[in-house]
Amino acid sequence: MRDFYGTTLPLPLMLGTARYPSPAVMEAAFRQSAAPVATVSLRREQGAGQAFWDMVRGLGVHLLPNTAGCHSAREAITTAQMAREYFGTNWIKLEVIGHADTLQPDPFGLVEAAEALCADGFEVFPYTTEDQVLAARLVDAGCRVLMPWGAPIGSGLGLNNLHGLRSLRAAFPDVAMVIDAGLGLPSHAAQALEMGFDAVLLNTAVAEARDPAAMAEAFALACRAGALAAASGPMGQRDMAVPSTPVIGKAWL
Amino acid sequence: MKIEVNGETREVAAAQLDAALVELGWGEAKVATALNGSFVPAGARGATTLSDGDRLEVLSAMQGG
Numbered sequence: 001m002r003d004f005y006g007t008t009l010p011l012p013l014m015l016g017t018a019r020y021p022s023p024a025v026m027e028a029a030f031r032q033s034a035a036p037v038a039t040v041s042l043r044r045e046q047g048a049g050q051a052f053w054d055m056v057r058g059l060g061v062h063l064l065p066n067t068a069g070c071h072s073a074r075e076a077i078t079t080a081q082m083a084r085e086y087f088g089t090n091w092i093k094l095e096v097i098g099h100a101d102t103l104q105p106d107p108f109g110l111v112e113a114a115e116a117l118c119a120d121g122f123e124v125f126p127y128t129t130e131d132q133v134l135a136a137r138l139v140d141a142g143c144r145v146l147m148p149w150g151a152p153i154g155s156g157l158g159l160n161n162l163h164g165l166r167s168l169r170a171a172f173p174d175v176a177m178v179i180d181a182g183l184g185l186p187s188h189a190a191q192a193l194e195m196g197f198d199a200v201l202l203n204t205a206v207a208e209a210r211d212p213a214a215m216a217e218a219f220a221l222a223c224r225a226g227a228l229a230a231a232s233g234p235m236g237q238r239d240m241a242v243p244s245t246p247v248i249g250k251a252w253l
Numbered sequence: 254m255k256i257e258v259n260g261e262t263r264e265v266a267a268a269q270l271d272a273a274l275v276e277l278g279w280g281e282a283k284v285a286t287a288l289n290g291s292f293v294p295a296g297a298r299g300a301t302t303l304s305d306g307d308r309l310e311v312l313s314a315m316q317g318g
Contacts, residue, residue, distance in 0.1 A: 016317060017316045018318045019316070019318070026316075039317050040316070040317045041315045041317025042285060042313065043312060044310065044312060045259070045312060049284070050314075052314045052315060052316065053313065053314040068317055068318065074290070075290075078292050083285070085285050085292075085294055085295060086312070
């Protein structure tokens with residue numbers, strides 16, 4: 001079974017902590033979904049850091065700090081080093097953004113940062129695309145988890161490139177993969193897990209729902225359904241109809 | 254001396270980073286620091302000397318996706 005640097009999760013759902021209407025609503029979303037991983041970030045201290053730190057620690061979940069907003073390997077590496085000290089974890093969600101509108105990863109900076117961080121003992125979760133050559137470079141760099149996007153961050157479009165994601169999943173059977181970004185509905189999460197992905201990471205789809213806690217629970221149910229379906233061996237698809245009721249023994253009327 | 258702290262120019266008297274953090278009001282705060290773009294671990298702040306014009310980043314936990 002694929003794990004996340006030795007950690008197995010009771011539910012394949014990683015949830016962001018941003019954009020909720022209030023801290024209490026964020027806590028309710030975690031409580032109602034039982035999401036076992038929370039993504040967090042580091043920003044300039046303006047007085048609210050300590051309270052937020054106390055709150056996320058109180059969630060009792062694994063923390064996955066990110067390097068969101070970094071546009072160069074150097075920035076991302078320094079941010080990761082600061083996050084490791086602050087949050088006390090080797091896990092880092094590595095984002096090196098290459099384009100301001102699409103928030104598409106910069107593959108060159110991503111590999112450069114992944115190589116440096118893996119060599120420095122980090123357990124890197126790189127935010128990447130479905131590109132297999134890039135995936136191979138990240139695995140060569142030491143990444144044992146990949147986080148391909150479903151669609152651009154915050155877009156809610158779901159799985160944009162089913163063929164590419166399916167090929168990526170098949171090409172690296174031993175690498176844990178998390179669909180990160182672009183999910184809008186629980187059905188998108190179920191679909192990702194049915195395809196054999198090991199978890200999903202989302203934020204906006206829950207935080208911007210009218211009832212974030214209920215939507216978080218809906219995603220949790222979808223994740224359970226998708227993971228159970230993947231483990232149950234889905235049937236193959238056919239082009240032609242096949243009757244499910246036996247033909248033999250049908251009455252001659 | 255004048256240094257840049259989180260993008261704002263500040264006057265500090267302390268020569269070492271750990272003392273400067275106390276002077277800036279972060280003596281008890283849980284923060285991560287970088288000087289001129291490089292990470293400074295908490296244990297190295299006492300041995301880190303500040304110079305005029307240095308860029309100091311003082312970060313803490315924030316919501317993230």
